[in-house]
Amino acid sequence: MSGQKHRWTAAWTTSPQRPGAGFAPNWSEEGFADQTIRQVVRLSIGGETLRIRLSNRYGTLPLRVTGLTVAVTVGGAAVKPNTLRELTVGGNATFTVPAGSDLATDGVAFPADALDSVTVTAYLAEPSGPATYHAQALATAYRATGDHRADPDDTAFTETSQSWYYLVGVDVAGAQHDGIHDDGNHDDGIVVFGDSLTDGTGSTQDTNHRFPDQLSRRLVAAGMPRAVLNQGIGGNRVMVDSPWLGDRATTRFHRDVLTQPGVNTVMIFAGINDIGISEVALDSPFPVLAPFTEVSAEEVIAGHRDMARRARATGLRTVGVTLLPIRGSAFSTPSSEAKRTTVNAWIHGSGEYDTVIDLALAMGDALDPTHDSGDHLHPNDAGYQAMADAIDLTLL
Numbered sequence: 001m002s003g004q005k006h007r008w009t010a011a012w013t014t015s016p017q018r019p020g021a022g023f024a025p026n027w028s029e030e031g032f033a034d035q036t037i038r039q040v041v042r043l044s045i046g047g048e049t050l051r052i053r054l055s056n057r058y059g060t061l062p063l064r065v066t067g068l069t070v071a072v073t074v075g076g077a078a079v080k081p082n083t084l085r086e087l088t089v090g091g092n093a094t095f096t097v098p099a100g101s102d103l104a105t106d107g108v109a110f111p112a113d114a115l116d117s118v119t120v121t122a123y124l125a126e127p128s129g130p131a132t133y134h135a136q137a138l139a140t141a142y143r144a145t146g147d148h149r150a151d152p153d154d155t156a157f158t159e160t161s162q163s164w165y166y167l168v169g170v171d172v173a174g175a176q177h178d179g180i181h182d183d184g185n186h187d188d189g190i191v192v193f194g195d196s197l198t199d200g201t202g203s204t205q206d207t208n209h210r211f212p213d214q215l216s217r218r219l220v221a222a223g224m225p226r227a228v229l230n231q232g233i234g235g236n237r238v239m240v241d242s243p244w245l246g247d248r249a250t251t252r253f254h255r256d257v258l259t260q261p262g263v264n265t266v267m268i269f270a271g272i273n274d275i276g277i278s279e280v281a282l283d284s285p286f287p288v289l290a291p292f293t294e295v296s297a298e299e300v301i302a303g304h305r306d307m308a309r310r311a312r313a314t315g316l317r318t319v320g321v322t323l324l325p326i327r328g329s330a331f332s333t334p335s336s337e338a339k340r341t342t343v344n345a346w347i348h349g350s351g352e353y354d355t356v357i358d359l360a361l362a363m364g365d366a367l368d369p370t371h372d373s374g375d376h377l378h379p380n381d382a383g384y385q386a387m388a389d390a391i392d393l394t395l396l
Contacts, residue, residue, distance in 0.1 A: 006107050006173035008051065009262025010189055011043040013169045013229040014137070015252065016055040019130035020244045023234060026135065026163040027143065031128040036149055038077045038121045038142040038157055039167050042208045043112055044216040044228045045189075047172025050110035052087055052120055055168040056097040057255075061129035063097040063166065065122055067149045070110060073117035077142040077154035084150060085110055097166075102255075107173060114225040115217070120167055123149040134164040135244075136234040138200045138210065141165060162205070171261055189227030189262045190215075190396060193249070193307075194269035197324060198232025202373030202380050209381040214388035222393060229263070231256045237274045238303035240293045245273075250303050257307075258314050265396060266311050267357065269321035271300040275339045276331025276377075297342035301350075304343075308352045319395065320353035322360035325367060328376035355395050362390035 019028035050070060056063040068087040071079035087105040089095035097103045112118065125147070141164060142157035151157075192198050192212045200210030216228040233252075235245035246252065249270050257266050274295035308318045322344040326332045344360050347353065363386065367376055371383030379387065 006049055007262075008171040008173055009045065009047070009187075009227055010229055010260045011045050011047065011170050011172045011227055012041045013231060013260060014134040014164055014167070015231045015233050015246065015256050016057050016132045016168050017135055017233060017246050018058040018243055019133065020135070022135035022163060022244070024162050026133065026161050027165065028131045028133040028163065031131045032124040032165075033127040034125055034146060036121060036123045036144045036147060036156070037165055038119060038144070039164055040073050040117055040119050040139060041167070041170060042115060042117045042213070043170060043172065044114060045172060045225050046111075046113035046116060048109065048111050048174030049107045049172065050112065050118070051107045051171050052105045052167065053102060053169030053171065054097050054166045055102045055132050056099055056166065057102060058132040059097075059099045059129055061127070062099055063128055064094070064124070064126045065097065066094050066125040067123040067147065068093075068105065069121045069149045070108070071119050071121070073119045076140075077119075077157040079119045079152055081152035084152070102168065104169075104171070112172065114220050118170065120170070121149045122166065123147045131165050133166070134168075134233075136196070136199050136201065137162055137164045138203060138205055139164070140206055187262050187264050189229060189260065190265045190267060191229045191231050191257050191260055191263055192267045192269060193253070193257050194232045194321075195236040195273050196232065196234035196378060197272070198230060198269055199234045200230075200232070200384070201234055202375070202378030203384055204381050207381070209384055211384045211387050214385050215391065218388050218391075219393065224393070226396075227262060229260060235273055236270070237277065237295070238270050239274055239295050239299050250306055253307050253310065257311065258316070263316065265317040265319060267319040267321055268304060268307055268353075269359075271304065271343055272323045272326065272331065272340070274300050275323075275336045275343070276326060276329075279333045279336040280330055297339040300339070300343050301346045304347065305352055312354075318354045320347040320356045322347050322356070322358050324360055324363050325365055326377055327366035330375070331377060357391055357395060359387055359390060363387065
């Protein structure tokens with residue numbers, strides 16, 4: 001398959017972050033050596049051919065991958081044996097991802113349908129150094145000592161983590177639309193770009209109930225599957241860089257949105273952390289969120305305007321999403337409520353976006369108790385479903 005040319009469409013993505021403490025204990029700072037990592041992701045569209053994208057964007061050493069496989073997920077770390085495929089780069093099973101770089105594998109025949117889960121397994125024989133990762137996967141990653149990339153069962157995978165490591169994309173070709181496999185020439189993917197409300201904070205682990213997941217399910221149920229890509233980072237801000245919460249949205253926008261293959265639409269759903277963290281600087285429930293940079297509504301608006309204009313310049317359709325209610329949360333003060341109102345009024349009325357999805361209106365002045373994960377800021381599974389259900393699919 002490596003000699004064939006394909007028109008790729010991203011079917012699953014996540015945003016890479018610098019190694020760090022994260023929201024929960026993780027393996028990013030220690031890295032890996034003579035260990036196998038097994039990770040499960042769910043595709044938003046299907047295809048006949050598949051490739052994997054890895055990122056060593058924040059690594060200090062070249063990442064030497066001794067072997068990489070993909071297989072159909074059975075459950076946990078177990079895979080369906082006869083579906084396991086070896087992945088190569090330039091025809092080589094062992095390859096290197098340079099420090100500071102991303103890399104895509106060759107394509108491999110791997111028929112899959114929309115909403116299928118696939119398991120990606122990497123064996124790293126040599127020390128990796130600190131690992132580029134995504135802190136809040138809301139999915140379980142598995143680790144084993146030694147080379148277990150071809151194991152069908154999960155016996156060796158005795159360690160777990162709640163983050164993703166190195167894996168940032170799964171692309172398909174021969175994409176499935178309306179139940180028909182074709183040549184994959186469909187540039188209609190949607191990137192949902194934002195923070196924890198995109199990343200899925202408050203949803204149930206290992207169930208794919210994040211907002212983009214729920215939107216993907218709706219599109220499939222409506223008979224019009226499209227790639228829905230989650231480029232959220234918990235705690236991320238539009239105008240402030242953080243070693244733990246990711247590069248500012250305006251900085252990461254190019255690599256996380258504009259370079260995704262097969263995309264024609266971006267939903268920009270960001271800014272609540274710029275507003276909220278500004279308000280909790282002196283009495284923060286998030287003690288490691290420094291820097292506590294004060295950000296005005298006008299600065300958040302400037303960031304939105306910058307991203308919307310850059311997206312349109314590359315031919316993407318832009319969708320502005322209003323900021324959800326924060327009443328009752330740690331972020332809620334008279335000042336932050338005023339800022340949120342100002343930003344939402346601009347998103348809704350400026351004309352900078354091709355269209356607007358008013359999730360603030362749909363979700364009300366405060367999260368409904370049946371939609372609240374408990375912090376009055378992040379929805380639960382039902383809340384994320386309500387957000388997806390509130391979208392008029394014709395706007396996309």
